[in-house]
Amino acid sequence: MQTRTLGRTGPAVSTLGLGAMGMSDAYGATDRAESIATVHAALEAGVTLIDTGDFYAMGHNELLLAEALRGRDRDSYTLSVKFGMLRGPGSAFGGPDCRPEAVKNFLAYSLTRLGTDHIDIYRPARLDPAVPIEETVGAVKDMIDAGYVRHLGLSEVDAATIRRAHAVHPVADLQIEYSLISRAVEAEVLPTLRELGIGMTAYGVLSRGLISGHWTAGHTAGPDDSRGFSPRFASENVDHNLALVDELRRVAEAKGCTVAQLAIAWVSAQGEDIVPLVGARTRERLAEALPATELELSGADLAEIEKAMPRGAARGDRYPAAFMSGLGVGN
Numbered sequence: 001m002q003t004r005t006l007g008r009t010g011p012a013v014s015t016l017g018l019g020a021m022g023m024s025d026a027y028g029a030t031d032r033a034e035s036i037a038t039v040h041a042a043l044e045a046g047v048t049l050i051d052t053g054d055f056y057a058m059g060h061n062e063l064l065l066a067e068a069l070r071g072r073d074r075d076s077y078t079l080s081v082k083f084g085m086l087r088g089p090g091s092a093f094g095g096p097d098c099r100p101e102a103v104k105n106f107l108a109y110s111l112t113r114l115g116t117d118h119i120d121i122y123r124p125a126r127l128d129p130a131v132p133i134e135e136t137v138g139a140v141k142d143m144i145d146a147g148y149v150r151h152l153g154l155s156e157v158d159a160a161t162i163r164r165a166h167a168v169h170p171v172a173d174l175q176i177e178y179s180l181i182s183r184a185v186e187a188e189v190l191p192t193l194r195e196l197g198i199g200m201t202a203y204g205v206l207s208r209g210l211i212s213g214h215w216t217a218g219h220t221a222g223p224d225d226s227r228g229f230s231p232r233f234a235s236e237n238v239d240h241n242l243a244l245v246d247e248l249r250r251v252a253e254a255k256g257c258t259v260a261q262l263a264i265a266w267v268s269a270q271g272e273d274i275v276p277l278v279g280a281r282t283r284e285r286l287a288e289a290l291p292a293t294e295l296e297l298s299g300a301d302l303a304e305i306e307k308a309m310p311r312g313a314a315r316g317d318r319y320p321a322a323f324m325s326g327l328g329v330g331n
Contacts, residue, residue: 001046001293004275006199010151010172011120013078015268015293017049018042018286019203019279024057024064025091027208027281028225032064034282039068041283043077045290051175051201051277053082053125054110058091062113074116080175080201081110082125082155084136096326098128100139107143121172123153126326133161137168144169153201158328159192171198176329178202178274180211180248180263180305181232181241181314184329194273204318205267205276206260207232211245211309213252213259231316240315247308254304257295264292266305 003012023035039050050069052061062081069077083106086094103124110119122143124136143149151172154165165171174193178185182204193200206212208227217239227233232241245259252262267276280286297305317324318331 003048004199004272006121006151006173006201006275007171007193007273008197009170010199011078013049013275014047015275016047016264016289017051017080017201017275017277018047019277020050020052020061020065021056022279022281024061026056026224026226028223030281035064036068038280038283038286039065041286042280043072045286048076049078049080049201049275049277051080051082051203053085054106054113055082055085055087055125058087059109059113062110066113066115070115078120079114079116080121080123080153081114081119082123082175083107083110084124084128085126096124096126096128098124098131098136100135100142103136103139104143107148111148118147119149121151121153122149123155123175125155127157127161127328133157133165134168137165141169156327156329159188161328162189162192162196162198166196166198171196173199173201173275175201175203175277177204177318178267178270179205179207180266180309181207181244182318182331183311184331186311187329189329190271194271198273200271200274201277202267202274203277203279205264205278207314207318208279210238210241211248211259211263213245213249215242215245217242229320230318231320232314232318234316237314237316244309244313248305251301251304251308255295255301257291258288260288261292261295262305264289265295265297266302268292269297269302 001014005012084096084098155175252259278289
């Protein structure tokens with residue numbers, strides 16, 4: 001697998017990253033053994049970037065990764081960790097906490113759970129409106145200077161916040177949702193990243209399975225599956241969105257690939273400074289995603305994809321209303 005460098009100051013990572021959240025949280029029942037086997041399969045396939053968050057199932061995801069990564073050469077993979085989202089019993093979200101003292105506290109817990117002496121990319125999961133970004137970044141910089149963190153990342157912030165953070169310490173990458181049906185970053189955020197020499201790790205490239213080609217009309221989310229609360233999966237929107245996927249399937253079949261592979265390859269084709277993250281929870285889904293790294297899209301292919309799924313064509317917000325207000329950009 002080839003590599004891409006995250007910005008001017010970040011690490012070189014595989015052209016496809018593995019998002020581990022779904023192995024512990026958000027999408028219903030999980031299988032610990034299969035999750036660990038999927039991490040192993042990703043590493044063996046050359047995937048080096050693994051993304052998690054300390055609040056994914058209240059630390060469960062970090063503990064799972066610690067088990068999956070045990071015995072591996074620490075320099076053979078890159079750990080991206082998000083922090084700063086409070087949760088309570090019953091998994092309720094309690095908002096962000098990005099105070100400097102909280103940053104260092106969260107880091108200490110993550111280092112212990114992951115069984116490592118450093119985090120490669122450390123990032124606040126969301127902007128804390130009560131704490132200037134300069135203070136949060138300053139705390140991460142302290143941890144970089146102390147050797148506990150290698151690089152600063154950001155997540156889901158707007159262009160102005162990126163500039164303020166980058167003025168305190170160089171930002172390696174911004175993690176943000178980017179897919180065929182989530183393209184708000186193209187207006188201001190992506191040009192700002194490129195001006196400043198900051199990379200992007202794109203999550204949600206399959207829109208939580210909606211544009212994977214595997215979600216079908218009439219399918220409903222199971223217990224503990226966050227898609228049951230997602231506007232894009234709501235009954236008044238999902239049939240319209242799946243009709244777009246059917247159009248994308250036509251292009252994929254002509255290209256000789258799956259819908260998921262086409263959607264991943266489209267994100268990757270938007271620039272050498274972008275690394276898609278796939279939230280594969282099983283070896284089967286990982287095996288489907290991997291060929292996307294070798295799928296080349298011509299100008300004609302990109303035009304057909306744009307025709308099938310034009311920007312802004314999807315219905316419904318990418319998050320429930322309560323979460324949209326905490327995002328730096330919209331849909």
